[in-house]
Amino acid sequence: MDRRLLIQRVLMGTTALLLAPGILTSCEKTEFKPVDQSPKGPDIKTDIIIDLSLGDNSVLNNNGGSKIVSGIIVVNTASSGFVALAASCTHEGAQINFSSKSNNLQCPSHGSVFSLTGSVITGPAAIALKSYKVSRSGNILTITE
Numbered sequence: 773m774d775r776r777l778l779i780q781r782v783l784m785g786t787t788a789l790l791l792a793p794g795i796l797t798s799c800e801k802t803e804f805k806p807v808d809q810s811p812k813g814p815d816i817k818t819d820i821i822i823d824l825s826l827g828d829n830s831v832l833n834n835n836g837g838s839k840i841v842s843g844i845i846v847v848n849t850a851s852s853g854f855v856a857l858a859a860s861c862t863h864e865g866a867q868i869n870f871s872s873k874s875n876n877l878q879c880p881s882h883g884s885v886f887s888l889t890g891s892v893i894t895g896p897a898a899i900a901l902k903s904y905k906v907s908r909s910g911n912i913l914t915i916t917e
């Protein structure tokens with residue numbers, strides 16, 4: 773073997789060794805990480821109290837009335853009484869609104885629609901809104917996890 777051929781083979785071998793890790797890495801299996809599909813919404817550290825006798829909360833005395841308190845939309849529905857759900861769309865975080873006409877929650881940004889239980893009716897949102905417990909005693913609504 774002449775000297776020139778030897779040098780060429782050594783250089784080709786070195787190049788192959790330098791490229792091998794990248795090639796081998798691309799053949800490795802990527803680890804599957806499941807996407808968290810649990811409903812999204814703020815955690816409540818202490819109960820949220822809403823006094824329906826106060827003027828600021830009077831909208832909740834009407835069927836179809838809604839108000840956002842601490843990132844939670846509270847709705848007086850004609851069919852389900854009071855419901856409380858996360859007020860931020862799970863798609864990109866826009867503030868959702870209650871539609872008394874459709875009896876659901878709608879996101880004005882890209883059109884996602886959620887049921888009164890928080891489940892997705894229409895995307896692009898893929899994750900449900902977190903729902904909260906609402907109890908009523910007289911004029912006092914208490915919202916808890």
Ligand code: FES
Binds near residue numbers: 861882884897
């Ligand atoms: S932010 Fe609500 S649908 Fe995109």
